[in-house]
Amino acid sequence: MAGLASKLAQMQAKACEATRFAAKHGCAYHRTLMEKNKKYVADPPTIEKCQELSTQLFYTRLASLPGRYESFWKEMDQVKNVWRNRKDLNVEHAGVAALFGVELYAWFCAGEIIGRGFTLTGYYV
Incomplete structure (x- = not known):
């Protein structure tokens, strides 16, 4: 329980640091971003x-x-x-088809992990 509390405190500190950074540099970043991309507005x-x-x-x-x-x-x-x-079919075509299948499966697995909130088991700790 103490480990979880220390992780929570670390997360809060990082969130506060990120908020301070965004508050300090956010307006300047927005201005330069809009200036660079004004042709899209x-x-x-x-x-x-x-x-x-x-x-x-x-x-x-x-x-x-x-x-x-x-x-x-x-x-x-x-x-x-x-x-x-x-x-x-030759070996090259079969290899390309196999790699394509493996890539599809990998994207499916990545999508499942992302859909579960980046957990491997699907349960939140």
């Missing part, structure tokens, strides 16, 4: 403009769906073609 920067841009983004993504759908089926046709000609 919509004029005038109002709530209405943000809502308009949000709507544009939504419908632009919606408009891209047919192209994505077509690309998906082209890739599926390539996979079907490779499966039909699997006798012609």
Whole structure:
């Protein structure tokens, strides 16, 4: 119990230090960040403009769906073609497919760990 209390005190001290740093340097950082990226700021920067841009983004993504759908089926046709000609596969192609499968599994595991709050067991201590 004492170990947990000392960890809590350390976390509080670090949080206070981070808050002081942000309070001291936050405005200057914000100013330089906005100056560097002013070409991305919509004029005038109002709530209405943000809502308009949000709507544009939504419908632009919606408009891209047919192209994505077509690309998906082209890739599926390539996979079907490779499966039909699997006798012609060489070690390199099999290795690339295996590495791809391992990478997918690793991303799945990482997503599970992140989803559980960066715990390996899923339980909070």
